[in-house]
Amino acid sequence: MxxxxxxxxxxxxxxxxxxxxxxxxxxxxxxxxxxxxxxxxxxxxxxxxxxxxxxxxxxxxxxxxxxxxxxVEPPCPLAVPGGCGGCDWQHATPEFQRELKARVVEEQLRRLAGIERAVEVEALPGGPLGWRSRVRLVAGRDGRAGLRAHRSHRVVPLEDCPISVPGALEPVLSRRWRPGSELEVTRDAEGHTHVRELSMVRGKRRARQISGGVAVQHAAGRDWKLDAHGFWQVHPAAADTLAAVAGEWARAPRGGLAWDLYAGVGLFASVLAAQVGLQGEVVAVESGRRAVTDGEAALADLPQVRWLPGQVERVLPGLEGRPSVVVLDPPRAGAGRAVVDAVAGRGPERVVYVACDPAALARDLGTFAGHGYRLTALRAFDAFPMTHHVECVALLEPAGNG
Missing domain, CATH: 2.40.50.140 (Nucleic acid-binding proteins)
Incomplete structure (x- = not known):
């Protein structure tokens, strides 16, 4: 039309x-x-x-x-038409937000994978405000930091952000910046704030660390030191929650082989390593060089973890053996057909798939179904309250199992 x-x-x-x-x-x-x-x-x-x-x-x-x-009345005055584009559902009760997200996951599974399944989105500890530990802002023409309006380059300046960890943004909002600069803010588990400025200088992109740089996080019974602006879960309770679910469903056998694909700094690899023990092996594949370096340091006490730097789709064809379990935590776009085909082709007994986008998850589940894998368990978590985002963990097993 x-x-x-x-x-x-x-x-x-x-x-x-x-x-x-x-x-x-x-x-x-x-x-x-x-x-x-x-x-x-x-x-x-x-x-x-x-x-x-x-x-x-x-x-x-x-x-x-x-x-x-x-x-309900939005807790932030900027969560209105023409305001900040960072939140989607501040005008709904937290309970109804989770119901809406559950409906979206159900619809995506049904439409893209042909799966009829009731979904419950579970709340994480801490409530709907003050949870966001990682924020990327941008400096407007006046040098004030803010967030962009929805589907726009227009910068909405902030006085504060109710969903961010209290006090985390103060070092950025209290001063002026080079117009157009992007400002990455991370508050780690120790309460330290890390700020990095990304700007264009003479046509070249420049990164300048303003404060901090190495974050300390706690999850899966371990302390992690990593690049403050590399990948880590945004919600303070998410990493521990996801690691617990992945470990419960993975059930990697003692002495077995497990793969952790899109491994980041090795959160899930650490859980799998405890399950397979010293006689087993965990292959961790990650494309980010700094993440691999941080992961190798964090898991130096686990010699059964073998790191392979590179893109998953390129590394997979060269991997040997048949893993008992594969954990995937791909980026928002999903793993994609080539990776799913390669994983399913090795015939693992279980696949644990961690997803931050229900549409990408559903597409990949549909591809797995073509290889005879069925969805046997699913949990969804409200790891991004007030926004439309939702984190899911899916367990897939060959259709003949059970």
Whole structure:
């Protein structure tokens, strides 16, 4: 469908079901309208914020004409139409946020993998505010740090951020920066704040460590020292929770072979190493050189862990042996067909898949199903309260098992 742009147009519309991405689906005059700042079942005045033609457009609910009982006042004054784009669901109760995320996971599994499964999204300790330990901000034209508006380069300056760990952003928000600089802030488990500035200087990207640099984290019964701006779970309770679930489901046999793919600094490799013991082997594959270096240092007491630096899809063909269990924790885009094909081709007894995107998870589960693997267990965690993101852990086993 093409025609005159609806950009800026307002109309009253009944809000339909939640969709992946932090919005709900509505329909108006034959077009799909993705509406933010609304909840399913509400009747709102929507204003179109983006229209590229075709069958859909995007809009904000600028006035709620008939709210649902689960609507609340956002704790942040910037979590409104035209404000900060960092949060999606501040206008819903925490319980309803988790219900919405569960609906999204269920829909993605059904649509992309043909899996009908009831999902419960579990809360992590600490509540919906003050959890975000890692934040990337950007300096606006006036040098003030802020976050970008939704689907925009416009910088919304911050006074504070309610979902961030209290006090973590103060060193960045209290001063001016080179306009356009990106500012990475990490608060580690010891309460230390690490700040790095990324900016363009004479056409070259420059990284400057303002404070800290080596973070200390605690998870899986170990202390970890790692690059403060490398990968680590954002929620303080997430790493320990995910490691516990992965260990429970992996059940790597004593003396066996296990693979940890997209290993990061070796969180899951440490759990697998304890299970296989000194007579077994854990192969940890990770593309980030600094992560491998940090992982080797953190797990120096576990000689059964063998590190292989490189991209998973390139390293996999050269791996030998049949692993009893494979743990995958791929980036948001998922593992992809080549990696799934290679893993399934080795015939592991169990695959534990950790995913931060339900659509990518569902696509990869569909590929695994083509190799005879079925989803036997699934847990989902609200590791990103107030946003649309959700963390899932899936257990896959050959269909003939059990």
């Amino acid at each position: 093409t025609g005159e742009s609806w950009l800026g147009r307002t109309f009253e519309v009944e809000v339909g079901p939640v969709a992946h991405g932090g919005h709900c689906v509505s329909r108006f005059e034959g077009r799909v309208v993705f509406v933010r700042h609304a909840l399913p079942g509400e009747f709102v005045l929507a204003e179109v914020t983006e229209d590229k033609g075709g069958s859909f457009c995007r809009a904000d609910a600028v006035r709620v004409l008939r709210p649902v009982p689960q609507r």
